Amino acid sequence: MIEVDGVTVTAGGTTLLPAVTLTVPRGAVLAIRGRNGSGKSTLLGVLAGSRTPTRGTVRIDGADVSPRDRGFRRRVAAMIGLPPMAPDLTVSDHVLLVATTWLDDPREAAELARTVIAELHLTGLGQRFPHELSSGQTQLFGLALVLARPFDVLLLDEPEQRLDPEHVESVIQVLRARRDAGATVIAATHSPALADRLADRTLWLDAAA
Amino acid sequence: MTGPVRAALGIWRARTSRTSRDGAYAVYLALMVALVTVIPGVRAAWLGLTSPEGIAAITAAGAPDAAIAVVAALWAGALLLGRDRGPAVRPPFLTHALATSGLAGAESFRGPVLRAGALVTVLTTATAGLLGAALVGARLAGPLDAAVFLAVGAVVGAVTTVAWLAGQALPRAAVAIAVGVCGLGAATAAAPALRPFTPMGWVGLAYPVAGDPPAVAALTALAALSAALVCAIPTLLNRLRLRELLAQSARWDSATVHAGGMDFSAAVAVYQRRPRLGRRLRAVRGLGRPALVFLVRDAIGAARTPGRLLLGVLAVAGAGAVLALAFTPAAAGWALGAAAGTTLFAGLGPLSDGLRHAASVAAGLPLYGIGDGPLLARHLLFPTVVALLALLTAVLVTSSAAGIPALGPLVGALALGPLALLARVNAALKGPMPPALLAPVPTPVGDLGAAVRMAWAVDGLLLVALSGAAAALVLESPLLLLGAALALLGIGASRWRQRG
Structure with missing residues (x-):
């Protein structure tokens, strides 16, 4: 369960995130919506631990947010912007490398990597290098890197970015499968399709402001 | 030049907001740079030749x-x-x-x-x-x-x-x-x-x-x-x-925009060769030992730009040869050592793609199932193994060919190799220029702000040149090498704490 209590972020006298209080039960999907600059990415950053709240507290499964803590890293997967992509690895290599570092059994890691690549329709692009991918393919590759691992909580910032409707649908299916497997998903999004078809609840940050 | 080209260039030049004062300043700057760098360089070349x-x-x-x-x-x-x-x-x-x-x-x-x-x-x-x-x-x-x-x-x-x-x-x-x-x-x-x-x-x-x-x-x-x-x-x-x-x-x-902002690593990265070969080679293999997985991954990754890898290894070997020659009795040891240090630093670039990736991962959200420190350590294996092999081989071959006792060059190489790698780690962890460095530094001889910013921009190169000079003098004054090592360690520790 994720508990956010009165979290606010300000910088230089500007409010980046107005006070937010919410609870997300395990296995639920929360869509965060709002205009540009309303604080969606900032809230995700606070949940992922890359941003320290000015006020308020966040607890994930009863523990504080601490991105350098091994248990926290294991529980929480996040994509806020594209993850770093190794320029000298192909799509298949990199997804497999990520999976290999999370799973002890190499066969299990290979299977997970294959599944994620197939789910995101990257199979035909497995031997491409990152600089050979289109903008939308790069977004799917970023999602594959973040999904090629076990997690309890998944934080995504606009996963639909640069994707056509068909691929947005694929992403919805992939996230639904993770939710069905017990993961909690929190996604900031501008996509009504993604919010309406996936989310159990929607947090409107404009309303919070 | 034909009329249409002249007309197009005329329109282009008319768009710029440069005034005649800007032009005069550019001329002044060019003259000053010539006075400070070109003329001493030409003089040094003349004195050397004569x-x-x-x-x-x-x-x-x-x-x-x-x-x-x-x-x-x-x-x-x-x-x-x-x-x-x-x-x-x-x-x-x-x-x-x-x-x-x-x-x-x-x-x-x-x-x-x-x-x-x-x-x-x-x-x-x-x-x-x-x-x-x-x-x-x-x-x-x-x-x-x-x-x-x-x-x-x-x-x-x-x-x-x-x-x-x-x-x-x-x-x-x-x-x-x-x-x-x-x-x-x-x-x-x-x-x-x-x-x-x-x-x-x-x-x-x-x-x-x-x-x-x-x-x-x-x-x-x-x-x-x-x-x-x-x-x-x-x-x-x-x-x-x-x-x-x-x-x-x-x-x-x-590249010129990056260089103008004194981000020379980014400027160089613009011209870095992108891989096109070896895509069918599996870079990630289930080898059991995680260290081996990263060693093989980095080796295959580097081999995907073979020309760049070859240049890197040759530069490392060249640095070893120059370092060995720095121990000949009549040589200007410190100068050759400094040249060896900078050459080694440059040669390590193509071997350190994994290090740079690890540093960018460490600055962001967790991606791998291992901590930032172990990730960096595993990506250090490939450049360490290749650099030490090439460096020590070149040192031994050159010492033997030039009739130099091998002890000094070997000790120097064993010290300089890890220090150059540390400088590479520091460079990978280097973030954007701290805003404080943009402030003027008034002194009786003028504003030293530009010099401070330049020193920040090339700190790795300067320290590795110092380390090379110190490595060439390691038998006479080991304290100099210790000082260079402490400076590199201090910078590295500070950047590591401030990552992400």
Whole structure:
């Protein structure tokens, strides 16, 4: 369960995130919506631990947010912007490398990597290098890197970015499968399709402001 | 220049907000840079050439062969350079506007080629002039010999410019031609009988040697070759492809913006070769031991840009050779050590892609199932293994060949290798310039802010040069090496704490 209590972020006298209080039960999907600059990415950053709240507290499964803590890293997967992509690895290599570092059994890691690549329709692009991918393919590759691992909580910032409707649908299916497997998903999004078809609840940050 | 090109350039220049004061400031800046860097550099070169050691080197029996090798390397290098940054480069918008118009490339891009050619020719002529003047000053060559060699320098500059443009216009053929030029240069240097038949051989024949008549025939042959090549410039310009022109223009624009902001790593990264080979090779294998997984992953990743990897290994080996020579009794050990340090730092670049990736992962959200420290440590394995192997082999071979006791060079290499790797880690962890450095630093001699920013921008290179100098003096004053190591460690620890 994720508990956010009165979290606010300000910088230089500007409010980046107005006070937010919410609870997300395990296995639920929360869509965060709002205009540009309303604080969606900032809230995700606070949940992922890359941003320290000015006020308020966040607890994930009863523990504080601490991105350098091994248990926290294991529980929480996040994509806020594209993850770093190794320029000298192909799509298949990199997804497999990520999976290999999370799973002890190499066969299990290979299977997970294959599944994620197939789910995101990257199979035909497995031997491409990152600089050979289109903008939308790069977004799917970023999602594959973040999904090629076990997690309890998944934080995504606009996963639909640069994707056509068909691929947005694929992403919805992939996230639904993770939710069905017990993961909690929190996604900031501008996509009504993604919010309406996936989310159990929607947090409107404009309303919070 | 035709009317339409002149009109387009006129509109382009009219758009800029530069005033005459900006122009005057640019002239002032160029003069100051020349005063502070170029003139001392030329003076140092002159003093070096006219010193007893310099005169001995330029009058040695092998000096004409060395000139042949240098010219062959220069032409081959110009061909290869043209593939990434040729002389026909204009700003991106202007490039697009001119290259997509109906105007011929020979008209649209002649200006930048002529300017680049003039610069190259001035440099080669000045080099030949300095060498000739040094020989005349020492009464080891006549003024006519020196004048002929000066003209040869100018002609070599013209040929270099055409080779540079050829690399840009014929990027695929340029590699084969460059290999051919190197081969021909090596053959000419090795077999004096070939000198009358190759362009670089003509340079060797024109080298001013006391007692020989001025090589007017060699100069004439070179001039004829140069004239023929210069006539090919319009054809080469018309062969420039739009895609290549736009790509080169965008890269140069991006690199100059980064360099202007003193982010030299980003500027260099713009020209980093991207992998195209070895995509079917599996870089990630279930090898059981995580360290082995990363070692193999980095090795295969590096091998996917084989030319870059080879250059890196050669630079590391070259650094080892120079470090070993720094221990010869008559050598300026600290200077050679500093050169070895900077060469080693440069050579480690192509071996450190994994390190840079680990640093960018450490600055962001967790991606891998291992901590930032272990990730960095595992990505250190490949550059460590390759660098130490190449460095120690070169040190041992050079020490043995030069008859230098191997203990000093080995100790120096074992110290310098890890320090250069640490400097690479520091460079990977380096973030954007701290805003505090943008503040002026007023002193009685003026604002030192620019010097402070420059020191920040090249701190890795400076510290690794210091480490190299200290490594060359390790047997006499180990404390200097300790100081360099502590500085590198301190910077690394600070950047590690501030990551992300």
